[in-house]
Amino acid sequence: MKAWTVDTFIEAIMEVRKAQSDERLENTTARELYEAISAVVNQEISQNWSKTKESYARKKPKQIYYLSMEFLIGTLLKSNLLHHNLLDISNEAIMQLGFDPDEIYRQEHDPGLGNGGLGRLAACFLDSMASLRYPGHGYGIRYRYGLFEQRMINGYQTELPDYWLENPYPWETRKKEEAIEIAFGGEVHMHKRTNGKLEFTYTNTEKILAVPYDIPVVGYQNKVVNTLRLWSAEPTTTEDELKSEAYYYQLEHQHSFEQISGFLYPDDSSIEGKQLRLKQQYFLVAASLKNIIRDYKKTIRHSLKFLPEQVVIQINDTHPSLAIPELVRILVDEEGFGWNEAWRITTRVFAYTNHTIMSEALEKWPVDMIKKFLPRLYMIIEEINERFCQGIWFDHPELRGKIPDMAVIADNQIHMARLAIIGSFSVNGVAKLHTEILKTREMKDFCSLYPHRFNNKTNGISHRRWLVMINPRLSNLISETISPLWINRPRELTHLLRHTNEPSILEKLDQIKQQNKEELANFIHKLTGILVDEKSIFDVQIKRLHEYKRQLLNIFHVIYLYNELKDNPHLDITPRTFIFAAKAAPSYYFAKEVIKLINTVATVVNGDKSLQGKLKVVFLENYNVSLAEKIIPAADLSEQISTAGKEASGTGNMKMMMNGALTIGTLDGANIEIKNLINRSNIFIFGLKAEEVYDYYHNGEYRANEVYQNDERIHQILDQLKDGLVGNQEFKDICFHILSTNDPYFTLKDFDAYVETQQLVDQAYRNRKKWLAKSLINIAHSGKFSSDHTIQEYATGIWKIKKM
Known part of the structure; x- marks a missing residue:
């Protein structure tokens, strides 16, 4: 295999460009440079691909x-560069050629x-x-x-x-x-x-x-x-x-x-x-x-x-x-x-x-x-x-x-x-x-x-993409702190536990998170025109839009905070930016109504100057892998709030945990295993348990209408949807659906516990040292959720296959 340097990488790009076009290199567009770099990487891949196939055929x-x-x-360009140990060389080569690396990587759909x-x-x-x-x-x-x-x-x-x-x-x-x-x-x-x-x-x-x-x-x-x-x-x-x-x-x-x-x-x-x-x-x-x-x-x-x-x-x-x-x-x-x-x-x-x-x-x-x-x-x-x-x-x-x-x-x-x-x-x-x-x-x-x-x-995620590639600052800090061996043996992230009380490490962790938040804030402003407070809590829920995932519970909490601040403009809350991204199935009417509700609340909240910037709501359109890669490194709080017993596992919880976000969630899916690993003091758990949900379904004792009648906050929120204070009566169908179907995903039932737990999040975030220590504990235990660990279990427990 070729020993690459920045100079030889640039030479290879130039050779490809000459083969592709008679134009001079300085006339190359970002798209053409992307294609040339991809061709160089493909040349590297093809040799190993052939050898791998030959090895399988022989053995x-x-x-x-x-x-x-x-x-x-x-x-795949960044990922393939990383896997060939060429990402840093590529970035430097692109800059020497007068381009921004991110602009080149953005050329790939x-x-x-x-x-x-x-x-x-x-x-x-x-x-x-x-x-x-x-x-x-x-x-x-x-x-x-x-x-x-x-x-x-x-x-x-x-x-x-x-x-x-x-x-x-x-x-x-x-x-x-x-x-x-x-x-x-x-x-x-x-x-x-x-x-x-x-x-x-x-x-x-x-x-x-x-x-x-x-x-x-x-x-x-x-x-x-x-x-x-x-x-x-x-x-x-x-x-x-x-x-x-x-x-x-x-x-x-x-x-x-x-x-x-x-x-x-x-x-x-x-x-x-x-x-x-x-x-x-x-x-x-x-x-x-x-x-x-x-x-x-x-x-x-x-x-x-x-x-x-x-x-x-x-x-x-x-x-x-x-x-x-x-x-x-x-x-x-x-x-x-x-x-x-x-x-x-x-x-x-x-x-x-x-x-x-x-x-x-x-x-x-x-x-x-x-x-x-x-x-x-x-x-x-x-x-x-x-x-x-x-x-x-x-x-x-x-x-x-x-x-x-x-x-x-x-x-x-x-x-x-x-x-x-x-x-x-x-x-x-x-x-x-x-x-x-x-x-x-x-x-x-x-x-x-x-x-x-x-x-x-239990599901897992590739730590190479979801940490090493998308959050290089954090990845480098980890390698400097415990050595780079963790990249091949992710369970060794637990060595970070020795450093949860080191001020210098926590300070660097804080700086990295802040830089990531600044980059996301700039991206949000460029994409939507919304200015967000980079010092606020970045509260993130990014996943498919479905009733059981309860984006509705999240936006109800936003409406509740908005109502509180309108009643008391001097309410002492930590500024918060709520970030949503989700697609709803084209024929899923209710889910599409929830998206409209989130966007309507965003318009109301973001346009209300009396809030003094304490709340912002952002819905980022066209959620995909690339968008998740931008959001996850900047997340402070990971929303994993599905109705207990409904989410099979979840992997967004693992990705944000691996990047230092703290989780607020129900005892559902892999949230339970996260909690068992990191201790309950380092995660924010609320709401009904799966067996309680099942009991309510079985015995029919839950009455959503009673919650509506007895909880003034819920009553106010649903009336705002019904009477048009939020969105000109556009959302009366949401209100009707919840009450007429007896709130099948217990959004109203869990609301009180959710609000109370969010208040604990607010208070915890104010103590930066403790918050950062919790963040590092989450990162340290996240190696358990590497897909390497999961695949090892499949290989030995189910497939009975051996490494080559």
């Missing part, structure tokens, strides 16, 4: 394939390959697999358009197309020669072979090509490069067919199938949207399985009965769970296995990660839809269900009464979580509370049937 290790509908990888925590987790896992030298790869879909680009118009969310591929994407390599044909629909014909076995053939199917685009997943300074393979849907139509009389039919057919990789999460409020989602899911699993088996045959050259010894497939939530019947189909229909052997192989290959507690969010598909688009798969699912139900009836008579609640096919629906549990050898939750709820409540019957399948693997 034939057991490999992990991670199937996910989302991979929220964020921008966030890939529209994910929405939230599910996709970001998948990206962190791939990063950790490569950095820990595990042979692991991702399979996803190359969506041409991301979820949507969010713009605020009069405070309302407006969705614009997120065409992230407008410019060539430098990190992908198209592999048309490895395309795979996928079939939908048609008729299934069953024949008996001469040996007595059944044979299945298909006619009148509609075919589409899955064309792979490979993105390198670069390990941290270890020369390992794994692969994220994304499938693009393309027509099988030939040029001759397009010239034929059926031209317009072929064109329409081509367009409909290209839509499969057109949009991340098409709107499923219509039948057409549901059908497209189903096609996407089958497209992903069918292409990925054919690819995995093709590689297995080429490399291993053994019967597929040995597949579980070489391959493990992790399905990230239920979206890829059609892979289970699809593998059975391949083994039975194409490879000649009998059912029992095919099922034995399948159930030793798949592992399933559950990401939701809420039963209403568990994925289901109408039987008729599966029959129409995947007729053979429906036959296999029916067989799986029949054998499973018979197994319960004969082998577990104590569970006979539970069969309707456990069957894969029930109420004319196919229950994908049940299919995933039945067809996998491991079922894991993503935080201790989440797993416990799965085992004792939501999936209790399955746990009694398969007690050894259920296990916990």
Whole structure:
């Protein structure tokens, strides 16, 4: 490998520019310089990528394939530079060429390959697999358009197309020669072979090509490069067919199938949207399985009965769970296995990660839809269900009464979580509370049937991106204080605990946080025109907009503080800046109303000079990875306030903890594990516990209207929404919804405890030394939540794979 210096890096950039253009270097634009640096880095990557593939082919290790509908990888230039130990050299080279490094890195558009925590987790896992030298790869879909680009118009969310591929994407390599044909629909014909076995053939199917685009997943300074393979849907139509009389039919057919990789999460409020989602899911699993088996045959050259010894497939939530019947189909229909052997192989290959507690969010598909688009798969699912139900009836008579609640096919629906549990050898939750709820409540019957399948693997985050890359000042301070070894062994961050009472370290920590806040304040002003107090508490809630995440509780607290200050302008409170960022699903009316409410409150609060700058509210539009990277290093307070028992884990809590923010939160998801690590005195916990929430649901004793009648603060806030003091009666629907549905996420019930705990935050922040010590304690324990630790647990506890 080349030993780089700033001079040789500049020379390499100039060589690329000469090859790209005859123009002189001084005429280079920021975009062109970004492309040139990306090309230089790609040259470094390609050598290690080839060597990694050769190593896997030669040594034939057991490999992990991670199937996910989302991979929220964020921008890659800075990350790839960091992983090649070139980031500082690149920054210096860019400055010597007369550019601002941030301007160059901003040229890269966030890939529209994910929405939230599910996709970001998948990206962190791939990063950790490569950095820990595990042979692991991702399979996803190359969506041409991301979820949507969010713009605020009069405070309302407006969705614009997120065409992230407008410019060539430098990190992908198209592999048309490895395309795979996928079939939908048609008729299934069953024949008996001469040996007595059944044979299945298909006619009148509609075919589409899955064309792979490979993105390198670069390990941290270890020369390992794994692969994220994304499938693009393309027509099988030939040029001759397009010239034929059926031209317009072929064109329409081509367009409909290209839509499969057109949009991340098409709107499923219509039948057409549901059908497209189903096609996407089958497209992903069918292409990925054919690819995995093709590689297995080429490399291993053994019967597929040995597949579980070489391959493990992790399905990230239920979206890829059609892979289970699809593998059975391949083994039975194409490879000649009998059912029992095919099922034995399948159930030793798949592992399933559950990401939701809420039963209403568990994925289901109408039987008729599966029959129409995947007729053979429906036959296999029916067989799986029949054998499973018979197994319960004969082998577990104590569970006979539970069969309707456990069957894969029930109420004319196919229950994908049940299919995933039945067809996998491991079922894991993503935080201790989440797993416990799965085992004792939501999936209790399955746990009694398969007690050894259920296990916990608490989520994690890549500390390389979420600390080393986005917060270099803090990263450097840590390295100076405890040595840089923590970057490869993040659990060694605990050595910081020795320094929580050192004034010099705390002072430096304070200075770093202040610099980060100043940078965010400048960004906010440039983006929104809002001036925020850099000395105020930066109170941050950034995550998908959903009722259970309770952005509504947060904005109710803002309205409460506003009312208090209007009644008493001299009220002694620490100035606070509330920072929100969130996208609401396009068809999620209530969530979009909450966004409008936040923006309306921001307009009222920020425009009221009588508050003397004590409160500011900022809603930053188009939340994505890049925006999170700007906000998180500057956060003082991390809002993790979901209804207890509803958030599976959360990873935003880990990211802000790692960057020194203190958490205010319920005993939900990974908040519990954070609290257990850092001690309750270093986190702000409030609200109902999960078992209390469950009891209220079960016994029906909660009355939201009584809280409204008895708590003057709540009464005032809801009346302000209803009567138009905030927003001209625009928000009476929010008020009506909360009271008419009996406040299903206990926003009103937890309000009093939340306000009281926020007052404790206010008081704690005034003692800077103690606050900074708490901050350092949080950072010191955050290594436990590195995805390196999580992947190590997956590798040893589930996948049984070894480092290369």
